[in-house]
Amino acid sequence: MSLSEQPSTLSSRLGALAQRLGLIGRGQRQILERASHLRLPFSPLPAPRQNICWQNAPQLHRLVDLPRSALSGPVQEDKAQAHAMLVRVVEVNEQPLSSFDLRLVDGLSTCSPQQAEQQSFETFAASESCRQIRIISYKDFVKTISLALPRFLAGECISLSQASWRGERVFWTGDHHNEAFACAIAYARRRELEVNLPAVISHYHLSEQGLNSLQQRYHVLAMPNAAWSDPAFMALLLDKGLPYARLSQLGGPGSPEFLLLPKHSAEATALGEGLRLAGAPDVVGYLQKLHS
Secondary structure (H helix, E strand, C coil): CCHHHHHHHHHHHHHHHHHHCCCCCHHHHHHHHHHHCCCCCCCCCCCCCCCCECCCCCCHHHHCCCCHHHEECCCHHHHHHHHHHHCCCEEEEEEEEEEEEHHHCCEECCCCHHHHCCCCHHHHHCCHHHCCCCCCCHHHHHHHHHHHCCCCCCCCCEEEEEEHHHCCCCEECCCCCHHHHHHHHHHHHHCCCCCEEEEEEEEEEECHHHHHHHHHHEEEEEECHHHHHCHHHHHHHHCCCCCCEEECCCCCCCCCEEEEEECCCHHHHHHHHHHHHHCCCEHHHHHHHHHC
């Protein structure tokens, strides 16, 4: 195919897509075409990494209690409708257990950047940050784990978290003395030392029904931070007053924001389809893969 034929071929593809979507208006087709030609630094959404840090992964658990203020956008009703769909995507079940073997815990709720790169408590315990901790005897073990769990000997209940998108990993929800906790658990595993406490485990999982409803009603796209200062993109989003909502709470610094465009609006649908052609990652498709 010659270079001179490519524009007409792309135009034909866009026209066919517009017809399939029912975008018969000239303005809608223009939105689709202009969006498809945007050059933004899109990047694929990463698969969850296998490490000990709960926070070093998409923070999807926050959708359960997502505050309305987490969404931004110019129209309150648009944000409220998007919020109502998002809070149905993740479900949580709390499971109280009279006895739980702490050797099954292999993750931490909060981590420093150095801790977040560790693959297991064993590698963490062998790292430079844990070199001050020495456990030789059971007495040392009790002293060390009691730094993280001051009521360990009293048998106080421990809080844990688990997420379907993090596999079988179980995360301790404490936020202090990570080194002591990890070293104690690694020691217990190495010595085959049974360590049981009552526990409450919060199990988070993606809802198939919630994902299907979100897919039916919205384009949800991962937008790079640079998009919000790109004149061509912002003109498409704002000039015609398209309905939309933004969510930026589910990742760390520099992570993409989620743009929600309702499919009941033909103009918003045109923008969503055009952004996908331009390379914007489909968030719902990403979540469905995590769910499967």
